[in-house]
Amino acid sequence: MHHGEPGIAVNWASKHMKRALICGVGGQDGAYLAKLLLAKGYEVVGTSRDADTTPFTNLERLGILEHVSTVSMRIDDYHSVQSIVSSTKPDEIYNLAGQSSVGLSFDHPVETMEGIVCGTMNLLESIRAVESSIRIFNAGSGECFGEAGQIPVTESSPFHPHSPYAVAKTAAHNLVKTYREAYGMFACTGILFNHESPLRSKRFVTKKIVCAAADIFAGQNTKLQLGNLDVYRDWGWAEEYVEAMWLMLQQEAADDYIIATGKTVSLEYFVEKAFAYFNLNWKDHTEIDAAHFRLSDAQYISANPEKANKQLMWRSTVGVEEVINRLCKDASEAR
Numbered sequence: 001m002h003h004g005e006p007g008i009a010v011n012w013a014s015k016h017m018k019r020a021l022i023c024g025v026g027g028q029d030g031a032y033l034a035k036l037l038l039a040k041g042y043e044v045v046g047t048s049r050d051a052d053t054t055p056f057t058n059l060e061r062l063g064i065l066e067h068v069s070t071v072s073m074r075i076d077d078y079h080s081v082q083s084i085v086s087s088t089k090p091d092e093i094y095n096l097a098g099q100s101s102v103g104l105s106f107d108h109p110v111e112t113m114e115g116i117v118c119g120t121m122n123l124l125e126s127i128r129a130v131e132s133s134i135r136i137f138n139a140g141s142g143e144c145f146g147e148a149g150q151i152p153v154t155e156s157s158p159f160h161p162h163s164p165y166a167v168a169k170t171a172a173h174n175l176v177k178t179y180r181e182a183y184g185m186f187a188c189t190g191i192l193f194n195h196e197s198p199l200r201s202k203r204f205v206t207k208k209i210v211c212a213a214a215d216i217f218a219g220q221n222t223k224l225q226l227g228n229l230d231v232y233r234d235w236g237w238a239e240e241y242v243e244a245m246w247l248m249l250q251q252e253a254a255d256d257y258i259i260a261t262g263k264t265v266s267l268e269y270f271v272e273k274a275f276a277y278f279n280l281n282w283k284d285h286t287e288i289d290a291a292h293f294r295l296s297d298a299q300y301i302s303a304n305p306e307k308a309n310k311q312l313m314w315r316s317t318v319g320v321e322e323v324i325n326r327l328c329k330d331a332s333e334a335r
């Protein structure tokens with residue numbers, strides 16, 4: 001493992017291997033992507049704000065911590081970003097850094113904007129300054145569409161962001177498109193819908209639900225407090241989504257793609273199925289708490305992933321029922 005200060009050059013074992021820079025390697029997607037790229041023979045450099053103190057528990061859990069070179073980089077500081085891009089000279093950059101919780105973005109809008117908008121800008125500008133042939137993937141979000149109604153959105157549907165997070169992701173999406181069109185950069189955004197795994201934190205509703213159900217099943221006398229259950233989302237499996245990120249950068253031309261399962265269900269359905277996994281009736285163990293309602297929240301979001309299916313030959317194979325089963329199994333084993 002290589003911990004390093006921004007600017008420290010890394011000695012690479014081989015010149016033939018592709019090198020990837022994963023910004024935000026400590027998160028769910030960063031960890032799964034690192035695992036995927038290592039398996040494909042890439043040299044992987046991963047950044048976090050402070051690599052010397054970040055525990056990288058997700059990388060450890062996947063058994064790949066010693067295979068990833070971790071470096072400190074402040075995504076919101078251009079000099080820090082430029083110095084890492086020029087010292088690592090990657091073939092591909094994956095921008096998974098910045099605040100990822102929609103809920104938290106209402107409490108920390110400035111930090112959210114700086115990390116996502118300035119962060120994306122800093123990466124694009126660094127590529128322009130250092131080596132414009134570097135390919136970049138940017139993690140976009142289905143939240144950008146906002147309230148989209150029953151008709152599944154496509155890549156050409158309009159964005160109606162309604163949270164600081166979604167506003168930031170919309171701006172980053174537009175920046176990527178502008179750099180692609182104006183400077184001819186190979187820059188793509190994956191418009192990612194909800195994707196889950198055991199590596200998710202309890203800040204996200206899926207992990208919160210399955211952990212509570214497992215605790216209650218094990219005898220804990222608690223009630224699960226939730227917000228609005230009458231919201232509809234498209235939940236997929238994170239490990240499959242990172243595959244789509246990689247595929248986007250292997251195409252002949254850069255483009256943006258919706259990455260989703262294509263199936264939307266209600267949060268109530270998710271809760272019901274998760275408790276049913278443990279032979280529990282969710283209604284006996286949950287309470288609605290107004291404190292968990294968002295200041296604004298899209299009620300219904302559904303997506304059409306046909307473009308990714310056809311052009312990337314990427315298809316989600318883990319549907320929401322399987323997502324629930326896998327998360328519940330992990331939550332009960334983790335206790």
Ligand SMILES: C[C@H]1O[C@H](OP(=O)(O)OP(=O)(O)OC[C@H]2O[C@@H](n3cnc4c(=O)[nH]c(N)nc43)[C@H](O)[C@@H]2O)[C@@H](O)[C@@H](O)C1=O
Nearest residue numbers: 100102141142143193194203204205206226227228231292
């Ligand atoms: C596509 C998008 O996907 C994720 O963002 P998210 O959809 O906000 O994820 P979540 O799990 O926090 O909320 C899902 C829904 O569930 C509702 N909800 C009800 N009750 C609770 C509750 O108690 N906690 C939470 N967290 N949500 C609740 C909440 O209001 C929302 O409608 C991120 O990956 C993000 O990075 C991203 O881009």
